[in-house]
Structures are given as structure tokens and as C-alpha cells.
Amino acid sequence: MMIDMKKRHRKRMGTILALVGVLLVGAVLFLGIPYSPTAARFNGEVAKRVRAADTDPEMFTEEDLRDLPPPMQRYIRHCGYLGTPKMSSMRTALEGVDFRMSKDRTIPIDYAQLNLADRPERFALITSSLYGIPFEGLDSFTEGAGSMEGVLAKVIRLFNQRGEQMNRAGLVTWLAESPMVPSAMLQDFITWEVLDDDHVRAMISYNGMSAEGVFTLEGDEIRSFRTGDRVATGMDGSEQFVEWSALFEEYRAVDGILRPSVIRSVWHYPEGDSVYFNENKRPVDIRFQ
Secondary structure (H helix, E strand, C coil), rough: CCCHHHHHHHHHHHHHHHHHHHHHCCCCCHHCCCCCCHHHHHHHHHHHHHHHCCCCCCCCCCCCCCCCCCCHHHHHHCCCCCEEEECCEEEEEEEEEEEEEECCCEEECCCCEEEEEECEEEEEEEEEEECCCCEEEEEEECCEEEEEEEEECCCCEEEEEHHHHHHHCCCCCHHHHHHHCCHHHHHEEEEEEEEEEEEEEHHHHHEEEEEEEEEEECCCEEEEEEEECCCCCCCCEEEEECCCEEEEEEEEEEECCEEEEEEEEEEEEEEEEEECCCCCCCCCCCECC
């Protein structure tokens, strides 16, 4: 009887070990294939909006600049947009970007983004790894709602940040990036206040929500946008109200249009500035639809 029990026990253990082995092999194979549910969601949102884009755009004219403040008019003329087609969207891509997840941890990421020009909507996909396991982030702002999701091993959701602070962050980030897709600067839900020749306050009101920030120019090039309408959220969910800046650097001509070749993001903490996105100044690829 004891021998039979030992045999059954060994058989059960063998079955369990075989199942564990199958699961481990399956997990390795799943992580190794290029398909990702998070990336599929991002690509689906991008494809849907690109299909709906205007395929017969108008051209930028002097008349379009009439309601813009003089510093922003200077910017559009200087960069060479007059006489070129108005864009309906912008896609950006960066590879190997330094991304600071916390004070003590920075990881390299690949980054892809879509911004619409006629309304405040943007989607961004972060692709990286943590301890050798695939990590993805999906940052979105659509229909007045913002969110940031983090996914490990393609299926394990680490966090899903939503709420009023994320909504306002999405709105003001779209505003900050509007000079990169200048058709967005022409929308009537943006208002402007000239502070001096090199500083312009921009205010956006959309879907019952408002945000604002200040653009700074050097010569005729926009170099930064600074706002207090974003909240620094830690990996543990903690929130800190500090100012945030987007930086636009190293303008270069592409197809006759001057564009920033480096974009970076900064938190202005009381103890000092933290360049949490693209401290290593990886170049950005910008494409218009």
C-alpha cells in the first residue's frame, strides 16, 4: 500500500512539474513574440484617427496668423510653414530615451506618439523592460479624459492612473506640444496673452476644463513651455504639485521646415530640476499627416 501511495505521489508531482514546465515554456514564447495587447490598442487608436484625417488640407497663409500674437507669428514664419499644407496630425518617435521612473531608477525606452491638430487628443506608447521583462506604458488623452497605464509582461497591469489631475495633465501637455504641429495653434479654444517679445501665456479651455502655461522664445524659435497644471505622480501613487516644462531644442531643417530635433521634459522640484524624459538628448523623428 505504501509503495502504491509513493508511486501515485511521484506521478502527481511529475504531472505538476510537467504542467509548470509547459507554462514556463508558454510564457517564454509569449514574451518573445512581437504581438502585444497594449501596442495593438495604441496602433488601433492611431490607425482610426489617421483614416479620419483630412486628405485635402488647406495651406498656411498670412490670414491664418492674424489672430495669433506677434511672437507666435514670428515662429511660424521663421520655421517656414507659410505656403505648406496644414497638418491634421503629428506622429513622433524616439529610440533609446532615458526615462527616469524614480529618483534612483532610469530606464531606456522607445517612444511613439500621435497628436491630433483639430482637438486636444494625444496617444503615446512607451516600450521598455524591467529586470529583463517587457514593460509598456500607454499614455492617452481623448474626449477630455487622461490616463497612464503601465503593463508588465504584456498582461500584468502595474498601475492605471486616472482622474481630474490626469485629465488636466493631458490637456496642458497637448497645449505644450501644439507648436510642433502648428495647425493646433490656430484652434479657437486657445487664447493668448503677450507678456513681452519673448514670452506668451497660452490658455486652453475644452470640454469644461482649462489649463495654461507660458511659452518662451529665443529669437524666433520656441524653446520651452512651463506650467503649474501638471502633478508629478510617483510609482507609489504619491502626488507632488510642482511646475513642469517641455523643452524644444536644436532646431534643424527637414524638407524646408525648421523643427526641434530634441524634445525633453523637466520637473522643477524644490530641491532642483529633474530632466525625467530624454536627458540623453536622443533625436526625435516628426512626421505630419
